[in-house]
Amino acid sequence: MEDVVAGVLRQWERAYPGLDTGPIAVLGRINRCAALLQQTPDPLTRAGLTRAEFDILGALRRVDAELTPTQLARESFASGAAVTKRLRLLEERGLVSRRTDERDRRVAHLSLTDAGRELVDGLVQELVAYDRVLLSGLTPDEQDRLAEALAGLLNTLEGTIGRSLR
Amino acid sequence: MEDVVAGVLRQWERAYPGLDTGPIAVLGRINRCAALLQQTPDPLTRAGLTRAEFDILGALRRVDAELTPTQLARESFASGAAVTKRLRLLEERGLVSRRTDERDRRVAHLSLTDAGRELVDGLVQELVAYDRVLLSGLTPDEQDRLAEALAGLLNTLEGTIGRSLR
DNA sequence: AGCAGGTAATTTACCTGTGAATCATCTGCC
């Protein structure tokens, strides 16, 4: 059985005979998977959260401590400006609370409210269950190998990109 | 050697002992890889194109025929509105030209100009070479297995999502 | 003929992210 990308690859190969479509086969599929995952309604959508907002809440839950906006940006792989915007919405919804540092009044310390923590606790369970369904087409063994290959790729990418930014 | 996601997974596991982090290990890495790929400057950036714009040009080159905006939307996995906007920019740059259908004056037929075609021809070579570098951390065999696993996942996702939209 | 309904493309209003500038505050040095 063939996926959508396979047809695209054949077209490229026909347009440019001899072209090495191997790299596109990998990266094109990663992009396509990510795009599909982002567009699909999931438990977060039903809870009225975006993936980006959940990344903030998740970071606070994971580390189980207060975090500053800068730390949150690093933890959730986002820009500072994006974090500021998301925090405003999350605070308005009463999921996150803010405390100003006493020593250095520039810095803020964010933490989950009780409501925020309960929301995350419930959502994590739902999300994992949902993700398991999405992966159900692969055997557990295939899933493990896929995760491992992606970890390797991720390391290369972080390296390449880190270098290109300097 | 460990990737960035591995640390995150350990934190989740510590916050929720016994949580099955397997699904996150796969999907989290896919999202992270895609985000990195999107943020990184690549040959397209240097040519002043976004990935989305190149997807339009690429579709026209691949099928080597005129396409309507609706067909372009399907081919490049985008919304109609997005295609309209991109086409306007690409036409302004002289990369794409438009022809109105004679029978049905609602429909437009888009094709690459000579300049557009030459641009794509050059960029495809550069892109494949660049992608090969990004994947250089994996052996060719690992790359093949990764592509295959992703194809399987993609099929499941298209299925799951197709169902959820009905 | 002419209208009801469908379809292609575009427009509109809005939302979210980004990089650059700005504001507020702290720290080190003279």
Add this chain to the structure above:
DNA sequence: GGCAGATGATTCACAGGTAAATTACCTGCT
């Protein structure tokens, strides 16, 4: 003590995406 420069966070102007409404046109039915 007080200023120069650094740093944390926010704001700003803008780019690009989306869903829903709109425009323009075609087709089939009476």
